[in-house]
Amino acid sequence: MYTSVVRLQNVFGFFTTVAFVVAAFIAASDFLTERAPIVRTLKTTSVQVVRGRPHYYSSKKEEYAVINFSLDADLSSLFTWNTKQVFVYVTAEWPAADHAKTNATNEAVIWDTIITSPSADHLANIGPVAMKKLRKSAGGKSIDPNRGKLSLKNQRHKYKITHPSGKLAMTDNVTLRLHYNVQPWVGLLTWDQDVDYGYWKALKNGVSKRFKLPAIKEKKPASAGAR
Amino acid sequence: MLSGLANPRQAAVQLMNFGLILSTAFMMWKGISVITDSPSPIVVVLSGSMEPAFQRGDLLFLWNRNVLAETSVGEIVVYNVKGKDIPIVHRIVRKFGKGPEAKLLTKGDNNVSDDTELYASGQDYLVRKDIIGSVFAYIPFVGYVTILLSEHPWLKTVMLGLMGLVVVLQRE
Numbered sequence: 210m211y212t213s214v215v216r217l218q219n220v221f222g223f224f225t226t227v228a229f230v231v232a233a234f235i236a237a238s239d240f241l242t243e244r245a246p247i248v249r250t251l252k253t254t255s256v257q258v259v260r261g262r263p264h265y266y267s268s269k270k271e272e273y274a275v276i277n278f279s280l281d282a283d284l285s286s287l288f289t290w291n292t293k294q295v296f297v298y299v300t301a302e303w304p305a306a307d308h309a310k311t312n313a314t315n316e317a318v319i320w321d322t323i324i325t326s327p328s329a330d331h332l333a334n335i336g337p338v339a340m341k342k343l344r345k346s347a348g349g350k351s352i353d354p355n356r357g358k359l360s361l362k363n364q365r366h367k368y369k370i371t372h373p374s375g376k377l378a379m380t381d382n383v384t385l386r387l388h389y390n391v392q393p394w395v396g397l398l399t400w401d402q403d404v405d406y407g408y409w410k411a412l413k414n415g416v417s418k419r420f421k422l423p424a425i426k427e428k429k430p431a432s433a434g435a436r
Numbered sequence: 437m438l439s440g441l442a443n444p445r446q447a448a449v450q451l452m453n454f455g456l457i458l459s460t461a462f463m464m465w466k467g468i469s470v471i472t473d474s475p476s477p478i479v480v481v482l483s484g485s486m487e488p489a490f491q492r493g494d495l496l497f498l499w500n501r502n503v504l505a506e507t508s509v510g511e512i513v514v515y516n517v518k519g520k521d522i523p524i525v526h527r528i529v530r531k532f533g534k535g536p537e538a539k540l541l542t543k544g545d546n547n548v549s550d551d552t553e554l555y556a557s558g559q560d561y562l563v564r565k566d567i568i569g570s571v572f573a574y575i576p577f578v579g580y581v582t583i584l585l586s587e588h589p590w591l592k593t594v595m596l597g598l599m600g601l602v603v604v605l606q607r608e
C-alpha cells in the first residue's frame with residue numbers, strides 16, 4: 210500500500226483534481242466581472258453591388274455586395290485576466306424573400322478581426338515587426354485598457370458577400386450588426402447578448418440604420434479614363 | 437507474481453473490477469453523447485486553422501441541441517465533410533434561411549478563404565445536420581496527449597508496457 214508507484218498515482222490523482230477545481234474557479238470568475246460593451250457609431254460608408262466572380266474559385270458570375278463601414282466602439286471591458294482573445298465581427302443582415310411567412314433572415318460576415326489579450330499576444334499570427342509593436346503596446350500589463358477600443362473610419366470590407374440565389378441587387382432592409390465572441394483561457398465561450406445577465410450588460414446600439422443594396426454598378430465603356 | 441494466479445478467485449475479482457472500470461468509462465462517454473446529442477461531445481483540436489483561439493491539443497466541449505436559439509453566424513462548429521471522416525472545427529460566417537434547411541458557410545479564423553473548397557464537390561453550403569456540435573467551452577492543452585499518441589504510435593506501446601509493468605510490480 211505504500212509503494213512508490215501507489216504514491217505516484219496518488220500525487221497524480223490529486224494534481225488532476227486540484228487542477229480541475231482551479232480551472233473551474235477561473236472559469237466561474239468570468240461571471241463576476243462586469244462587461245459593458247459600448248457602440249457609438251456603426252454606419253455604412255459605401256455600398257455597391259457588382260456582377261462578377263467574387264472568389265478565385267467561383268465558376269460562374271454572380272452578384273456580390275461590397276460594403277465599407279465606419280465603426281466606433283469600446284469593447285475594452287470584455288478583457289479580463291481570463292480572456293485569451295476577442296473575435297469581433299460585423300455582419301450584414303437582411304430578411305429572406307419569404308420572411309413574412311417564415312421569419313427567415315440572411316446573415317453574412319463582411320469584416321472580422323481578432324483582438325488578442327496581452328497574455329495571448331505570443332500566439333497571434335502576425336509577423337515579427339507587428340508582434341513587437343503589439344507586445345509593446347500593452348506595456349507589460351496583463352489587461353490592456355486600449356485593447357478593444359475600435360475606431361474605424363471607412364473600413365474596407367474583408368469579404369464580398371453573395372447569396373445562394375446569385376442575386377443581391379435592390380435588396381431592402383439590410384442592416385449591419387456588430388458581434389463579439391470572447392474566448393477565455395479556460396471556460397465557456399461567450400457571444401454578444403441581447404439581454405443583461407447579472408454583471409454583463411447587453412450590447413446596445415450595435416445595429417446600423419437600415420439601408421438598401423443598390424442596383425448593379427454599371428461598368429463604364431472601355432475607353433480612356435475607365436477602370 | 438504467480439501468487440495472484442494461484443488464487444483464481446482474486447484474479448477473477450481483479451478482472452471484473454477492470455471490466456467494470458472500462459464499462460463505466462464507456463457508459464459515461466455514451467451518456468454525455470446522448471445528453472449533448474453529439475456523436476463526439478469532446479474533441480481535440482488537430483489543426484491550426486482556428487489560431488490564435490485554439491491551438492493543437494486543446495480540448496473542446498460540444499453541444500448539439502438548439503434549445504434556446506438556432507445555430508447562428510459566429511458560432512464555432514465541428515462538422516464532417518460529406519463522405520470523409522475528418523472533423524473540422526471552424527466558425528460559421530454565413531447563414532441563409534432558417535431551420536434545418538438553412539444554408540451555412542464556414543471558415544477557419546486563421547484561413548484566408550472560406551471552406552467552400554473543403555466541401556464535397558458540388559456542395560456549396562452546409563446544412564444543420566452536417567454539424568455534429570457547437571463549441572461552448574474549452575480547456576487548453578489537455579488533449580495534447582492524444583495527438584502525441586496518434587502521431588507517434590510507438591508511444592502507445594511504451595505506455596502499455598509501462599502500465600503492464602506497474603500491474604506486475606503491484607502484485608509483490
